[in-house]
Amino acid sequence: MPMPKSVVKINKDGVEYISNVDRAKYTLEELTRAALRDTAKLIRKRMIEKLKQLPGMRRNRRLYKSTQYWVRRKETDLQIGFKHDSWYGARSELGTHGSPARGILRDTTYDNIDEIRRIQGQYLSAIEDENRAAGLISEEEYISPDGDE
Incomplete structure (x- = not known):
């Protein structure tokens, strides 16, 4: 979706109203x-690092290759x-009768709360500067690539 017009001008009774609501x-x-995209990249990267450290995961790449994110x-x-x-991803995360829950996704998120807040704050603080905000916004669709770390 392209950037909307910068201003909407309305003249009423000799008074000109200027609105930037759509652009804002x-x-x-x-x-x-x-x-959200950068937060997802961080979580996915850290989650893959944790998965690689689990016993038997160095040879079995299918679990960490199945991680993906979507920014809708x-x-x-x-x-x-x-x-x-x-x-196998859901079974590993939630556990089954024969194997315990590993909680990799949940633990990764909790372990990186401070970094997530920093990323979110970096973007939301750009609201004050329109040029900086335009530089942070990307027009591409946000689905993580398969197998990309």
């Missing part, structure tokens, strides 16, 4: 999406986890 709304939404435009939210066709 667009900038907020795009900065939020960019912050319409819902304006972040989803991170294991691909839908990787039953």
Whole structure:
């Protein structure tokens, strides 16, 4: 979606009203999406590092290759986890009757709360500077590449 017009001017009874609401709304939404994208990259990277340290995971790459994230435009939210066709990802995270829950995704998120706050703050502080905000906003779709670390 392209950047909306910078201003809307309305003349009424000799008074000119200038509104930047549409542009500000667009900038907020795009900065939020960019912050979510970078947060997801961080969590996925740290999650893969933890998975590689687990016993037997150095040879078995399918679990950490199945990690993926989605920053959804319409819902304006972040989803991170294991691909839908990787039953071993859910079983590893949640556990089964025969194996304990590892909680890699949950623990990774909790362990990196300070870094997540720093990333979010970096983007949201750019609201004050329109040029800086435009430089942080990317127009590409945000789905993590398969197997990319």
